[in-house]
Amino acid sequence: MTGGTDGHAEGHGRVYQSRGDQHITEHHHYGGDGTGYVGPDSVRRPAVGRCPVALRDRGEVMERLRESVGPERGGQVYVLYGMGGSGKTAVACALFEEVAGEQGRVGLWVNAADRASLRAGMLAVAADRGAGDGELLAARNGLRPAADLVWSYLDRSTEPWLLVLDNTDEPEILRDGDWLRTSPRGTVLVTTRRAAARWWPGAELQHIGVLPRADAALVLRDLAPHSGTAEQAARVADRLGRLPLALTLAGGFLSHQVIDPWTLDTYRDRLDGDERVRLIDRGADAMSEANPRQLVGLTWQLTLDAFEARGLPEAAALLRLLARFAAEPLPLTLLDHSAIGALLPRDRTETALRALLDQSLSELVDTAGTRCAQSHGILLDSVSAATPAHLLPELDATAVRLLDAVVPAVPDAGPYDPRLRLLVPHTLTLLRQVAEPSAADALAVATRLAVALHRTGDYLSARETARTAAELGQRHLGADHRAVLAARSRAGRALFRLGAYAEAEAELRTVLDAQRRLFGADDADTSDSGYGLQLVLANLGRREESVALLRDTVAGRRSALGPSHPLTLRARAGLLETLSATDVVTEEDGALLALPGECERALGPDHTVTLGVRHNHAWALYLLGRFDAADREIRQVTDAYARRWGPDYPLVLAARQLLSRTRAALGHPEEAITLMTDVVERRERGLGPEHPFTVASRRVLDAHRSGRRQP
Template sequence: MTGGTDGHAEDQGRVYQSRGDQHISEHHHYGGGGPEHGGPDSVRRPAVGRCPVALRDRNEVMERLRESVRAEHGGQVYVLYGMGGSGKTAVACALFDEVTGDQGRVGLWVNAADRASLRAGMLAVAADRGAGDGELLAARNGLRPAADLVWNYLDRSAEPWLLVLDNTDEPEVLRDGNWLRTSPRGTVLVTTRRAAARWWPGAELQHIGVLPREDAALVLRDLAPHSGTPEQAARVADRLGRLPLALTLAGGFLSHQVIDPWTMDAYGDQLDGDEGVRLLDRGADALSPADPRHLVGLTWQLTLDAFEARGLPEAAALLRLLARFAAEPLPLTLLNHVRIEAVLPRARTETALRALLDQSLSELVDVAGTRCVQSHGILLDSVSTATAADLVSVLDTTAVRMLDAAVPVVPDAGPHDPRLRLLVPHALALLRHVGGPSAADALAVTTRLAVALHRTGDYPSARETARTAADLGQRHLGADHRTVLAALSREGRALFRLGRYAEAETALRAVRDVQQRLFGADDPDTTDSGYGLQLVLANLGRREESVALLRETVAGRCSALGPAHPLTLRARASLLEMLPATEVVTEEGGALLTLPSECERVLGPDHTVTLGARHNHAWALYLLGRFDESDREIRQVAETYVRRFGPDYPVVLAARQLLSRTRAALGHVDEAIALMTDVVERRECGMGPEHPFTVASRHLLDACRSGRRRP
């Protein structure tokens, strides 16, 4: 500027210039710019659009809330907590409508999603209850405590009230100024995702979870009554995990299809594709497309963003890792492993998990005595869909390695272990997710899990796991991949134990033929299938074929694994069971009958293969007519089996069946009948009355009772 008066002003600005001293006082009054302090348009109506057409399966919690509001005295604080989309706001909205309509109570609704919204909403409540402009201005400008002003007017309210603090997902904002209080004039209802009781001292907490199947189906039928039958709606509800938000979105989509209306079944089929989450969110167009809380793909992103803002990125990382698994209980022990380090620091896993629990993104459950973490399927689908492509490989690899560490390296025979079954849905979920190198690793782990299930006697689970794993693995790896063939072989082994001999023979023979062509006759996978096939042939009465194949298996394992390998010794021990008496004494130059001692020397006396060799040795002694020796040995084996496996394990029943035969051969018929009766009853219970093993035991029992037993 020069020394002249060359100032310039625009719009409503003023420039005062002078060469001398001046004192200027000016007051400005501008119109049209809106209120200086913005607030909600209304606190007398829920800020959620329309409340649900019908509130399903919330009768119990609604009745408790009604009783509290009806009571002559106020002073209660109720907290509705649950994951995003569980319907917390819907419950609050339904109660709000009831008490403001039927009971004439004042309803006050505040969006408490953040500090600014809470403060503006609560000051609007104070204005509603009679606070003057001057008081409100002083509170806004920090000249008097805002929370004290609000609660002073709530306490002095001439009418009883219900105050709803909705979306209070950051309860820290309530502590600044002590916004959450009680009053004899009303009831406070809070909705939140934060489950930890420490946030809500003195409040009564109520979890809001997913709906029962029938009620979930009714939500769909309420919104789209002509799209399908109740059972079709129930199936879609199951696929959506019965989450109210997902159900509402699905029903909204179905109800607004005009040109080419979808059926429930067609919608359910589309949900199983890669675009399932995006399809769900298309149902929000008629609801509130601007609000991320009304979108499955975005509602949980609010929480993940909050994790980042609070310096908890590992919580989001843990959730992305959990999204590689199934929406079923996951044993916590999987998370306590060094292999998680590739995704988040192991030392921060506890903190990350607590954050997920606090935000109702996951919950702790106890299944068969095993502590687990579980997250909702739609949440996991949403997180998986939103996961950046450059993170997928390390997440898949880490998840497979964590599962690998939870499955026994060499599954052994043992009693039923419910923890193994907990791993099955997660193993199969990984196979559905992964590709590339991780696919073969995931299939190998899942097949090993099927082996572990098999060796605990859970043959149905073993068969289903192996079959599904083979089908999923084949999509990524092809039908002739080694791990796919190994999974199919395990299915054949399980079919045999289930008594489905014809199917088992077909499966094992087909797999063995391919393995022999691709890998050679002595390959361990080929001989493993051969070992399973010879068991089937023996039980079909084709003894010569069985023995010939067993000899091939022994030779192949000796060549590939060595004579002292446990699998080689197991195959040799089977010769003790399969060979007739005339051959068993000459096999291996007479050395076969000393196999139990060899197994004990190489593997130890308690090894499963050693016990199996002694079991089969007792059978060989029985065939040779050496009943006293056979009786002593099988009694010892049976007692060891019972201590180790329990009374119902299949090999225990086989040993006790042989013990019954030796007791009968020695003249102890009553004891033999009692033993065999117990075997029959347990096999009927565990395998069914028509299983070939059960039928054979029943025939032996009948023969023993009729005096027709023969050595």
């Protein structure tokens, strides 16, 4: 065991290795997480803007599903599959409302469109079913299996439940962690476009297709009852392929015509006669259920034509901008920035959005306490495909600038912020679509977002964001581009935090070698990768290599950033914890022990780096046998940590562990035992009894009880 907190540190979080002889290093990550898990605002309500006014032609499906959630029923998985826009979510929403409103079951709704959304939603389910803050924090930070935690609480639920996994169009993400399971306490309902049986072993599959002619006509008449007869509605429905999404868009358009209302016949004539729509819809007469894009394109293009005629061209511009992002909740704050002025006047953004909402081209949803706009994926895909090529460069540049404005400019440690995770799918979708002129800027924003996620403890999201961004950016920029290497370095740092030391070392060493060759040893990016690699080496027990690389990092950061930069001070703090008692006194001609004062003068006493430096400084004092000074400092640090992050946060527990050592060294064994008993109990709740950190803390407790002093 090395270090006052069972290890060294940077950033915030805990990592461990348990292969062979355990060398457990618990790094002081200078940052924090909230005391409790923060995920979606609610899993007790469908994460959709609104359920349909009436559910047409789904009676047989609904009857089967009702039986699955009857009294004493459970242990089943139902999969609703069909093309985009067919109404799978509408069926799930209708069942959810029945279950939650009439049958007394608990309804739990999770957006499973991507790994980050799935994981956040499922952990919110665990919280709903009684999981504690410590357990949730450890699961989110990758220190215990998240899926196991969720399903253990679902299995123990005192109330029967219905769990909806919506938008599961990448079912492979369910296998990463074994998220899809069965339980006698409830029923799982999945919506997806992917119908292959291999994805859904043991599940009952139900196809959701286009509507019969009469029911499709009813959808139009539900939304626009005064626009024409049932037969006229049926003819329009035929023209739209009877796809529920296209019908909803058409009905929304018709219902909002005020000055010169269109009839259903007028609408159908425009569908048949508008040359621009024909170009969009080329080949639509042979439309198959596998490709609804052209059908949707028929409806939204007429709506945008109407906007133009009514003097609202901004609505078309806004819809094209939204199509550069993902079909996921988009925070409205992203649209409230001066950068949008390149496409439409900022003071007209509200009007444009209201026009899209009125025409059912978008909807408002609340996610993680944030008001968002969301549009259907098929609609956005259709709009993107029909956007003229000459508009794309400005659209991409504007989208990048808007994202850049909402991602923290200098990410700092702090409480978990679900708004950051909301930005992940939009950032990656933009990277998939963006052309070369904006690719480097988009990749830089994605990497900074990964840093922000990392520094709030969301290591899995950070790793996935950085890894995917690097792969996407490399297509345009090449493997040796600075931005690509920076993204790969950040992915390596996240791997380290997740305990994948071998993978992290290989990735960081490859990146570091490339950066040294291309940019030089003292380059800021090179130093960042070197700092990350030395953390891995320290945890692998290769202390000499780690210290040598850390000294190189300190020199590089001094040269590139200056002696008072937070990153330079953070690297020097690593030496305070890594060096032996003898070396820490002689390092930098003795100046290293004065580092807390330097940090307070440069950054202030409450800065995250300052607190972390004082934590490491207290460990150095403990090693030097200066127990009174170490005790005073770590007590102050522990109190500051607890105020910021709560009693269960790992860094708080690490500080309290060091405090127990100083109390024991000063002749207060009972107080030391009380402190360590609490630390062990909290780690057992959060990490489990066999986790290396729990085992290490238990050793310290045993030493206190036996009267032995631990180094």
